[in-house]
Amino acid sequence: MKSSGSTPGYTLNHPRWYRARVSTYWWLKQWVYLKFVLRELTSVFVAFFVVTTLMQLRAFSRGPQAYENFQKWLQNPFVIALNVVSFLFVLYHSVTWLSLAPRAMAVRIRGKRVPDLLISGTNYAAWLVISAVVAWFLLWG
């Protein structure tokens, strides 16, 4: 019972409410959470890919000698292995990212929502075209 004369009401943060602490290992308890955390963790490899590209651009801007040194570094078996692994994860992230696109893009044309397949399809098509252009520049450009 309330002894004070203040307005009776709800007691926020009631001392007798039981609050469970979230375990540090919450993500190990269910496969869906583990899958999510693994995807988050593997973005480190995506970051590596980005850093490598930036380093390549820097070496390029510093002249032929720097670029040659950089290419030598790339030929190191450890770096090759790291790049192969990173490439696979970048591929995985691209696919999962593009298949999530329809969830974020609710495009409506004449009041009707554009089907999910069309949105992800357009995204995949754009990805393929851009990749082809980049490949063309690298191989024949």
Place this chain on the structure above:
Amino acid sequence: MSEKITLEVARYSPERDAAPHLEAFEVPFRKDWVVLDALNYIKDKTDGSLTYRWSCRMGICGSCGMMVNGEPKLTCATFLADYAPAPVRVEPLRNFPVVRDLVIAMTDFMHKLKEMKPWLIRREEKPLSEGEYLQTPEQLDAFKQFSMCINCMLCYAACPVYGLDPLFAGPAAIALAQRYNLDSRDQGAKDRFPILSQHEGIWGCTFVGECTQVCPKHVDPAGAIQQYKLTAATEWFKSLLLPWSGK
């Protein structure tokens, strides 16, 4: 009536217990019984002190959400037959404080919901004589999915972000804000923008996507949040490129 199934029910008495514990009850196993029927049987026949919320028992009121074998479920729509013969573990919704047994405190959710201004906001009300605000089927379709939310809070129990950061507005509140933002009769999107676009609003979401998986009404709160992220990012770019507009 020979077949039985065991229910392991979380019990917590704020007067006696320091933490919840599981108590096993045997109930008749019937093919057409849902977990809520079993709880009602326990309350009627075995232990009248068992405390839980329920009302409509047909997936409309959103009161009977609990963790069934570790998954957030509406107990009125979760059949014992899907778990038999193994015991069924029933616990209060995760990520909320427990008041007693299976009852959680929903105060936090209620605050967050209210912050989103989940009602039609008009700059100026039309006089009654002009009649209702009319809407085409297409305009209704734009927000209908998000309006199906029954505030059962299963999505909060499924969301690890909410578990780790209780300040996060959470899936249902954001989906309901979107429900009004996308309503052609509403003019309050600007009022909701500052609440939605803060860190504890949409940007807290890391798109785990479990809220959508557990939603019994197929609301897709994860979709609502990502769609609003797109809206907020577009607004930000607009304010960057055209700082004089939108005033």
